[in-house]
Amino acid sequence: AQSVTQPDIHITVSEGASLELRCNYSYGATPYLFWYVQSPGQGLQLLLKYFSGDTLVQGIKGFEAEFKRSQSSFNLRKPSVHWSDAAEYFCAVGGQAGTALIFGKGTTLSVSS
Amino acid sequence: GAGVSQTPSNKVTEKGKYVELRCDPISGHTALYWYRQSLGQGPEFLIYFQGTGAADDSGLPNDRFFAVRPEGSVSTLKIQRTERGDSAVYLCASSLLPSSTGANVLTFGAGSRLTVL
Numbered sequence: 001a002q003s004v005t006q007p008d009i010h011i012t013v014s015e016g017a018s019l020e021l022r023c024n025y026s027y028g029a030t031p032y033l034f035w036y037v038q039s040p041g042q043g044l045q046l047l048l049k050y051f052s053g054d055t056l057v058q059g060i061k062g063f064e065a066e067f068k069r070s071q072s073s074f075n076l077r078k079p080s081v082h083w084s085d086a087a088e089y090f091c092a093v094g095g096q097a098g099t100a101l102i103f104g105k106g107t108t109l110s111v112s113s
Numbered sequence: 114g115a116g117v118s119q120t121p122s123n124k125v126t127e128k129g130k131y132v133e134l135r136c137d138p139i140s141g142h143t144a145l146y147w148y149r150q151s152l153g154q155g156p157e158f159l160i161y162f163q164g165t166g167a168a169d170d171s172g173l174p175n176d177r178f179f180a181v182r183p184e185g186s187v188s189t190l191k192i193q194r195t196e197r198g199d200s201a202v203y204l205c206a207s208s209l210l211p212s213s214t215g216a217n218v219l220t221f222g223a224g225s226r227l228t229v230l
Binding site for chain 1: 157221
């Protein structure tokens with residue numbers, strides 16, 4: 001079955017500390033992987049995506065993610081969190097053109113001062 | 114338009130009523146998707162259009178839900194005999210297919226929040 005698991009429902013990080021949000025996926029074909037961020041009352045904004053090639057991908061707002069095929073993971077990282085990063089983060093997996101993305105349940109990030 | 118536009122942003126209705134939610138995708142985007150996001154959950158796929166036709170409607174929960182895209186641009190999600198369990202944020206996304214990478218990058222609208230009393 002195709003699925004995405006985000007094991008952490010809620011994470012709190014101090015401002016300036018590093019962040020890692022976990023994502024594991026199950027997908028029968030070559031996966032295309034995405035991280036989206038959703039601020040309250042807003043739509044989903046694409047942070048970064050992995051299609052092929054270099055397994056470490058850079059995104060917007062200083063985020064990066066690493067694809068590890070052997071672990072079926074695509075964890076999101078940021079070296080230094082800012083208060084404005086507080087939001088809900090969704091990992092998603094999809095296939096080739098035309099297939100819908102499958103989303104995880106999300107991780108809520110809180111940033112403490 | 115510059116982004117995906119959804120109207121209304123908020124809709125409150127009574128149980129049993131009929132509701133229509135509209136999505137205006139990015140100009141030139143051939144693929145359009147509807148998702149439903151319940152409180153505390155990730156978006157759940159409902160239906161996907163390629164052009165005017167529904168290429169995959171496997172996510173529609175039952176026959177009270179229906180969507181159209183008659184001219185291959187604007188889409189309307191229609192919900193008949195609404196139930197309290199239909200309360201959620203309905204998200205629309207569009208993408209340009211085929212893409213140069215072969216992958217599918219979705220751009221989402223801000224959503225329509227539906228509340229069924």
